[in-house]
Amino acid sequence: MSETAPSATTECAPGYELSFDPARVDVELVWKTLAGLYWSPGVRREVVEKALANSIVVGAYSADGAQVGYTRAVTDRATFAWVCDVFVLEGHRGKGLARSMVQKVHTHPDLQTLRRWLLATADAHAIYETCGYRPLAKPDRWMELPNPVQVWQDPRFVDPQG
Numbered sequence: 001m002s003e004t005a006p007s008a009t010t011e012c013a014p015g016y017e018l019s020f021d022p023a024r025v026d027v028e029l030v031w032k033t034l035a036g037l038y039w040s041p042g043v044r045r046e047v048v049e050k051a052l053a054n055s056i057v058v059g060a061y062s063a064d065g066a067q068v069g070y071t072r073a074v075t076d077r078a079t080f081a082w083v084c085d086v087f088v089l090e091g092h093r094g095k096g097l098a099r100s101m102v103q104k105v106h107t108h109p110d111l112q113t114l115r116r117w118l119l120a121t122a123d124a125h126a127i128y129e130t131c132g133y134r135p136l137a138k139p140d141r142w143m144e145l146p147n148p149v150q151v152w153q154d155p156r157f158v159d160p161q162g
Contacts, residue, residue, distance in 0.1 A: 012100035042153035
């Protein structure tokens, strides 16, 4: 495992930079954003904090240093990574930041021996295809163990009516 943060920042779209530095992540912003997205509705803050601490993260930042995007990779740092929680705030979309963050996480030195990268999306297939992703070649080999008890959700953000 790499003990130092690789290439602290990288410029991407004009006026923006990307960083692997987890200390720069605006946890409040990430939590509130993720809690409102379709894949993590009502996620608890402590769950977001734990996920951040146990993942490789990439943040996108505007020229004033404000965080405008986020992604993370869940990985064993040897053979596999799952790219998830990719978002760019409204007003900063359409500049290639999501693509740039995914490409940036691919460059992390601890992830250069991976056999497989995965992600799931309901609506951004075209973005990820530009990063080399494609549908599973053999989806019949994949299974999931869903957990119907959403213990990771914060009841303040969840509609009790469903």
